[in-house]
Amino acid sequence: MTMTLFPCLPEPTLAAINTVGEWLAQDDYQPGESVDSVILAGNAVIPTIDAACRVASEQGVPLLISGGIGHSTTFLYAATARHPRYNTVPTTGRAEAAILADIARQFWNIPDERLQVEDQSTNCGENARYSRDILQQHRPLPERVLVVQDPTMQRRTMATFARVSRDDPFSPQWVSHPGVCLLYTSDAADDGESV
Secondary structure: OOOOOOOOOHHHHHHHHHHHHHOOOOOOOOOOOOOOOOEEEEOOOOHHHHHHHHHHHHHHOOOOEEEEOOHHHHHHHHHHOOOOOOOOOOOOEEEEHHHHHHHHHHHOOOOOOHEEOOOOOHHHHHHHHHHHHHHHHOOOOOEEEEEEOOOOHHHHHHHHHHHHHHHHHOOEEEEEOOOOOOOOHHHHHHHHOOO
């Protein structure tokens, strides 16, 4: 696996980066906490994708995957191609949700009857709006929905889900989970890794 080298940054800069990153990566989920459904918004952070699939698989709940072809889809193509297990999944020209659904099926054994695929959204706002629309087509509506996204976009994603459902007579409790915490240290900067 090729690692991208980060420049050495002073400790105060690393501390500021970690403070902002921790705030952005809003995590309201307690491991093992029960949810009725999981939404995975398309992104290229493989541990986040794994976290969403893991929760859906372990709890036996539906996994709604949202993501068409947008401005960062090529990052998912590259991350999938570099991954030691997922690199067999076809990517070129495909929607993010289609790629992630293949990963969920092939590597997490999530059956088709528990997968919902929304492959038209091209940004965070559409992820939320189209996912909400799909949830509202099914009865009963889930009460607690785990929303998983790239950690740096998690807080924005949660605000967007709250906004698109603000006028609904019934809205699920949206539970935020970035799936992974990225912590940068001076040692990680030296060897190009995050922990």
